[in-house]
Amino acid sequence: MNTLKQKLRNRERVFGAWTSIPHPGVTEMFCAIMKPDFVGIDIEHTTVGMERVQQIMTAGQPHSTALLPRVASHNGEQIKRLLDAGADGLIVPMVNSKAEVDQIVNWMKYTPVGKRSYGISRAQGYGPGFKDYIEIWNERSSLIVQIESIAAVENIDSILSSPEVDGAMIGPYDISGSLGVPGKLDHPKVLKACDHVIEACARHKKSCGNQIVDPNAENMGQFFDQGFTFLILSSDLFLLWKWCEKTYEFMEFFRGR
Secondary structure, three states: OOOHHHHHHOOOOEEEEEEOOOOHHHHHHHHHHHOOOEEEEEOOOOOOOHHHHHHHHHHHHHHOOEEEEEOOOOOHHHHHHHHHOOOOEEEEOOOOOHHHHHHHHHHHOOOOOOOOOOOOOHHHOOOOOHHHHHHHHHHHOEEEEEEOOHHHHHOHHHHHOOOOOOEEEEOHHHHHHHOOOOOOOOOHHHHHHHHHHHHHHHHHOOEEEEEEOOOOHHHHHHHHHHOOOEEEEOOHHHHHHHHHHHHHHHHHHHHOO
């Protein structure tokens, strides 16, 4: 089976789901029915705690889906605990420089690539799987960095020069804020910055991704035509948001009849 890391490195089309609601059943449903290549677990902008993250990963991984927590910050302690809990890799927000990439790699990878400490927990099969896990972890685990500021855009070539970075995910809202045009995603400055990242990913042969709030065949095709190679297709939060809006419209229509 082609792993997520291989697909990212080959710049194949990769599809992700996203969970912000801290219940394992949501991720289990995504993995069993949608069958994405990976599910991002949002820790940065949610109340998802460490124990719940492990439960979410336990629900999704039997379906051969990679589970990638998005960490709340550049925090070595949190990263260590997430990896030992069984994460298949990481999504790291607000990566602005090569120095930050190097620090993340040190926390994430075992020697000789990094400086991750050795322990025994769920990831290592509670002991019996320790040897097999540490032998393949560096080659199997996926690292996606989020490019969310104009500083990151300006440093994108040095960020992507790290051999441990498998993909970059653009954060257009944060980029627009850092450019002084918050929320104006169609502003020429924002579009130029995003194109710069897409082009850099192509040069460095790294996967480049984005998230679609309300995916359909048309806008997915537009993103791929733009040069993106992986897409996160909505999220549990966005799906409920859109369902609530549409259902409200139906209710108001029939109330007025």
